[in-house]
Amino acid sequence: MQGAERRARDPGGKTAWKTHIIRQLRHRDHAQLVFQELIQSYNKLLEKSVFLKDLTDKIQTDPIVSPGVHHAARILSEGPPVAVLADPPALQQEIAELHIYNGELAFQACELKKKVQERDEELKRQKCSISFLSTQVDDHGRQCQCLQDETARLDSSNADLKRDYDQLLAQRLLLEERLHEAEEQERELIGTMTKKKALEAEHQNNVNERRKEEMWRRLLGKALRKTVSAEGDIRHRLHTDLCDSSSLEMSGSPEIEKTISRKSRSQSMISLGSSKVMGALRSLFDFRRPQDDCSMDDDWYHHPSVCVICCPPRRALYSKEVHDSEVHAVKFSPTSRTVATGGADRVVKIWGVLGGQLQGQQVLQGSNGGITSIDFDPSGAQLLAASFDGSAHLWRLDSKSSEKLTGHTGKVTAARFKMSTYRAVTCSMDRTVREWDLHKASCVRQIPVPSYCSDVVCSDSYMISGHHDKKIRFWDSRSPHCTHEVTLEEKVTSLYMEPEQTQLLSCSRDDALRLLDLRTMSVHLVFRADGFKCGCDWTKAILSPDASYSMAGSSDGTIFIWNTRTGLLEHSLPGEHSVAVNAVAWSVSGDYVVSVDRGKKAVLWSEY
Template sequence: MQRAAERRARGSGGKAAWKLHIIRQLRHRDRAQHGAFQELIQSYNKLLEKSVILKDLTEKIQTEPVMSPRSRPPARVPPDAPLLAGSEAPPTLQEQISAFRDYNGELAVQACELKKGVQERDEELQKQKSSISFLSTLVDDHQRQCECLENEMVRLVCSNDDLKEDYDQLLTRRRLLDRQLHDAAEKQRELLESLTKKKAMEAEQQNNFNERRKEEIWRRVVKKALHKSVSAEADLRHQRCLDLRDSTSLVLSRSHEKEKTCPRKPRSQSMISLGPSKLMGALRSWFDFGKRPDDCSPDDDWCRPSSVCVICCLPRRALYSKEVHDSEIHAVKFSPNSKMVATGGADRVVKIWDVVGGQLQCQQVLHGCNGGITSIEFDSSGAQVLAASFDGSAHLWKLDSKSSDTLTGHMGKVTAARFKMSPYRAVTSSMDRTIKEWDLHKAACIRSIVVPSYCSDVVCSDSYMISGHHDKKIRFWDSRSRVLIREVTLEEKVTSLFMEPEQRQLLSCSRDDVLRLIDLRMGSVLLTFRADGFKCGCDWNKAILSPDATYSMSGSSDGTIFIWNTQTGLLERSLSGEHRAAVNAVAWSVSGEYVVSVDRGRKAVLWCEY
């Protein structure tokens, strides 16, 4: 019947495929369960046969007459009937009946147990049928999901092919744009090199012209000054008169400006007794054409120091030595009039000191920093103080109004903060690898340059900025275009930079215990300063030039201060005995009279010549 049903299902085609599938499952279940119930069926058949035999015997016993045991014929015992224990004679019929009844009871018990087992198997079979039905439904669901996933895979493959085509087109376009960008960068670099060379040539020509003009004016003044001996004040007045007759109106205006802002102390000795070098220094201080640009307007509020350094004196003796902070001191700076000194360090405050009678008297304490002070700078008028801090910002204080502003925007420690030529512009450098230019009126960043390495120090003019880095390089940046103009590579990472007021030379200090004097016009190293015992004590060790750029100075890790001659490159003097810890920074007054040094031991020392 099953085969006939299969044939009918096959004849009906695909519409009756499910019937064929059910028939196959039934046949498979019949084969799987036939063996499990085979033993039960055989036992049940044996039980039926024995029941029939027992029934026949019972009927015969009821029909036969009762006979005595002696006349009773021997009963037929089934071959598998149990024998009575301890009896050698064949059992009687009654005993056989009892034995068969007992055996029948046992068979009934076995039949009940087998029936119970059959019921359990039926229940298990029913559960298996339910499980098979559930699994069949689950298989159908999975098949449908597989079909959906296959369709989705086909769609994704097509989409990926389209995206790959778009990516290939974009990659080709990117390569083309990269080539164009590289060509443009090469052209820009060539233009910058040509422009730099042209500016260098023009600057060299202008410098030569200015030098010839200065020499001519000096020659006239010296020629007239050698015929008479007058006081320094009278000679300077006479020199201004000569300047009115011989120089242009621009030189005249500058001379009057210096006369108002730079009063000189009269000396009893004559100008001739100063000697040729001091006389030339005095003349240079009055006839310096590079101090202020010709195109500067009064609205720019440019201020020059009120004290002019005719000649710097080498410090010899310590006038004042005292612990002035609660922790190590990182920075020190003189004001433009040489009457005030600012110090700052790890105790998060900036202290303003008056230089009175060879001593430092605390005038003011500036608060507001949340981190240690790394550098301090006065503006050209001395009315504002700018400090860089480890709290990721720079702080600006106005000494006259006692107000303050905070320049925030850096993500790392601010290592240096400098005023530009205008007192309303400032530049900061940070360990977050950025250099930022600030508008101090708005306390806002107006320009930012991303640099390749940690920036340890920065100096600037109106047209360019110079930064020192931990990757052993000094980089020159154009202030407006933010383009890298030049690089100078040193032996170790740079700790500080110092640019002379003339903006012709740059002094760098690095961790290889060497100071280098760099020509800013040519970008080459002019001199290197070394000394036995000199060792750069930290990553922010400051080195400076004297106001007349005649000497360079830096502190060492053993507390000694070293001074070199910038003309010969030789060590002029070393100052020791006052500091017991590493000297972090030094400052030279604009008048050339005083030097202040600070160290890690919280001490500040005031030095002078006499």
């Protein structure tokens, strides 16, 4: 290089062209040196771009891209700026920034790789879960198929049962129709036989009358013959006496004739009188004999001994758990020898009152709900019970047969016999009062009422219902409308009408008993006492057989007795019951009282 410079300064100019060439080469070297650095930088950027491309291909699953990546991509895509070509320090600064970005990208690549690994693991877990759930879906599908097959089988079985039920229903309807026809024929036969018996009785009565007349004729003939003979004897005795007397001739004396006729009439009257007395006695016995023959039906009704003067009970004779659950109702039969109880265990039990104890006699089953009330018919041969299963049950105690009175859509709260044995009345929570013909076991009258009915009492001509809207409503059997209303202070829980049907006792939730005069339709007396509280919505209160006392049980188990003449508390009976007393019953004879409570218990009370 130094030699070339000396030759370039040669004054002869022989080496000028060489100098020019050297200058050009230097300029070229200087210019190419810049391009060499640029080429090296470009190669490095190309390597980095290849690396970034591979990295970008690997992290395509991550949507998040660092701003540095965008910046590097922008630099690589835009190519080397003109300033880099012109300014190597700026290019070095840019390369330094690219190194920094490269480190950031490497860090981000590691992070992304870690996330990719985590997501791969999560994907594996999800695949395992999907596989497990697919297995469960398959199992559930098989179970669903089995259930569908079982449903199809049950549908087929139900269809068969429905066909059998329809056939049985058709047979039942046919048998019921035949039964109604048989009952109609039976009634016709009974009517025919009754008419025939009446005709035979009338014929027999005529025959008896003719026989009696013939007997009277014979008796009168005998009496007349005896009178004539007696008169002859008298005349004979007088004639003998007169003949024996020599001082007087008495054959034609008027005094003697009068004496004879007077004595003969006396003897005749004696004979006729004795025969009339005996005839009257015979006719009396003959009259009572056919009556006894005709009173066979009356013997079916055991006419109870009615207590004229009643004394309130004072002593508990017997205590016993009579049911498996709460006892709701109790009722004495008209004979006062048996008592029936019913409760939440869905049965009615008949107990005999013997020797001051309750002895089980019979269990009446068939109800699908708890028993709410019990009533005997006037003969004591039938028992009617209301049930929470929406029906009333009628049991015939002599034949042990039963019938179900259905039609109510709610719980039946009370069921009562009317004065006749083939009519009954029920009330229900479906806000209806129904009248039933027990011969046909069918409803003959339905009365809609404006409120839930808790109790009902009835006679042959009218019905009285107690309601939760605090009203007592009176219904005439000949009219569908309410004839009278009495409003109390709280909802009515029970009603009780005395046998004379002149007084009505009500119990209500205001802890009071009220005695209504049915002749004036007004409240006559109100009975209250310290400690008396009505225990539930079906607490029953009653009157004594002679209507001298009213009785009800309290929520604490005490029984309260009021005098209906004075309106004052007579006395109370605590201690035997520990829970609320639901109902009480007083025997028609007045000898016993039975109380039942919510704790399965019944207590027999008496005056002695």
